[in-house]
Amino acid sequence: MDKIISVIRNKDPEQREFHQAVDEVLETVMPVLDKNPEYRQQAVLARITEPERVLMFRVPWMDDDAQVHVNRGFRVEMNSAIGPYKGGLRFHPSVNLGIIKFLAFEQVFKNSLTTLSMGGGKGGSDFDPKGKSDGEVMRFCQSFMAELFRHIGPNTDVPAGDIGVGAREIGYLFGMYKKLRNEFTGVLTGKSLNWGGSLIRPEATGYGTVYFAAEMLAVKGETLEGKTCLVSGSGNVAQYTTEKVVELGGKVVTLSDSSGYIYDEEGIDSEKLAFVQELKNIRRGRIAEYAETYPDVVYTPVDSTLDHNPLWDHKADCAFPCATQNEINEKDGENLIKNGVHLISEGANMPSVPAAVDMFVEHELLYAPGKAANAGGVAVSGLEMAQNSMRLSWPREEVDGRLKGIMKAIHRTCRDAGDQYGVSGNYVAGANIAGFVKVVNAMLDQGLV
Numbered sequence: 001m002d003k004i005i006s007v008i009r010n011k012d013p014e015q016r017e018f019h020q021a022v023d024e025v026l027e028t029v030m031p032v033l034d035k036n037p038e039y040r041q042q043a044v045l046a047r048i049t050e051p052e053r054v055l056m057f058r059v060p061w062m063d064d065d066a067q068v069h070v071n072r073g074f075r076v077e078m079n080s081a082i083g084p085y086k087g088g089l090r091f092h093p094s095v096n097l098g099i100i101k102f103l104a105f106e107q108v109f110k111n112s113l114t115t116l117s118m119g120g121g122k123g124g125s126d127f128d129p130k131g132k133s134d135g136e137v138m139r140f141c142q143s144f145m146a147e148l149f150r151h152i153g154p155n156t157d158v159p160a161g162d163i164g165v166g167a168r169e170i171g172y173l174f175g176m177y178k179k180l181r182n183e184f185t186g187v188l189t190g191k192s193l194n195w196g197g198s199l200i201r202p203e204a205t206g207y208g209t210v211y212f213a214a215e216m217l218a219v220k221g222e223t224l225e226g227k228t229c230l231v232s233g234s235g236n237v238a239q240y241t242t243e244k245v246v247e248l249g250g251k252v253v254t255l256s257d258s259s260g261y262i263y264d265e266e267g268i269d270s271e272k273l274a275f276v277q278e279l280k281n282i283r284r285g286r287i288a289e290y291a292e293t294y295p296d297v298v299y300t301p302v303d304s305t306l307d308h309n310p311l312w313d314h315k316a317d318c319a320f321p322c323a324t325q326n327e328i329n330e331k332d333g334e335n336l337i338k339n340g341v342h343l344i345s346e347g348a349n350m351p352s353v354p355a356a357v358d359m360f361v362e363h364e365l366l367y368a369p370g371k372a373a374n375a376g377g378v379a380v381s382g383l384e385m386a387q388n389s390m391r392l393s394w395p396r397e398e399v400d401g402r403l404k405g406i407m408k409a410i411h412r413t414c415r416d417a418g419d420q421y422g423v424s425g426n427y428v429a430g431a432n433i434a435g436f437v438k439v440v441n442a443m444l445d446q447g448l449v
Ligand code: NDP
Pocket: 094, 161, 162, 163, 164, 165, 205, 233, 234, 235, 236, 237, 238, 256, 257, 258, 259, 322, 323, 324, 325, 347, 348, 349, 374, 375, 377, 378
């Protein structure tokens, strides 16, 4: 394992997030290699950590003042052993190859856990949609797709949304794909309802993260009723996590964006959530406005001189990080434990640094890593693909029922894998082992390709 890790670090020394994701998976799957000597002989670790294909391309576009800009586009096609590449597109200035590789690597295991046939991929750009007009976003999306369309297809690679890519961007991307290929196919998921989208897809990641939390609590004979919850972010995942927590009787007291966070001791009810949705999805404003609208709400701007994020330093029972990677550092982890949080269900991908994860596992918290807890989004994307293939759309209750069933199955699979390898109750190891074994066995079945 050390050899593989040092090869990966030497090859791409700047890809820190990718190293972090690989370290975590490899550490937990070593017992599987010990039990299966052919995995070593077949060099499965070296194979699974090397993307099948990496695409990187120029995306030129023109702003409203006729000024030309150039961004960089990415698509990492990581692993197609169990199905077509599947994973979102992220538009955010922090995007680079290391971040897309980490997300694609995580996606392989996540998709494997969903029970559906989907390989893993991820893509995006360092383009920042914030402050851009609809016309600028459209021209950027069209230019991005003018290259990406050659590499994707409904049976090859099916992108979706992620940070900075929602219904508006998926629409523009789909329109350009359709024009270039002259075909109407399920090449993207997260589409609008009246042209091939699935009911419950927008809600799926947040709802799934809460369903997974409810499953973990059920093992202890508990429910979310009356529990105080910290949620970070205020985008797609945070909004629907909040909605489902409130529906199940919990109280959400925080939300954030990249400028700061709000603390609402009374709790965010459905009326306040509707305000957040209008603010973030339509007006694309800042969460600070929430505190100007509702009384007794405290807004705290981001303070980069602090060694911790004060959002995680409030008394609570549960935490749902739903913003971005590494948003919970070691100090935040200590604060969460100190404040009585005993459940963490990750809506975001890899939001906790490794030292915080180790602490959660050591303290035997109910801790669900993103690749298990937030798999509901891609699972319903898989259901969107199935509906597109059949040219049918299932009712809301049917999709939600299937989502619930899938989250239950993922929870069971993680627990069973943990029990089988002597790490009962450790959802990190359980998720990694179960996801890994399915993909590796498929790779071996298909020979050295
Ligand atoms: P959105 O773009 O809808 O929302 C992202 C939220 O996180 C915004 O509130 C944003 O603030 C905040 N945020 C983003 N980057 C940072 C940062 N560097 N520092 C502080 N805050 C930040 O994205 P999603 O809700 O779709 O995604 C959130 C997380 O969930 C990501 O980790 C994503 O990979 C993961 N995820 C998403 C899925 C999906 O179906 N959408 C599926 C599975 C995982 P601001 O408004 O200021 O930009």
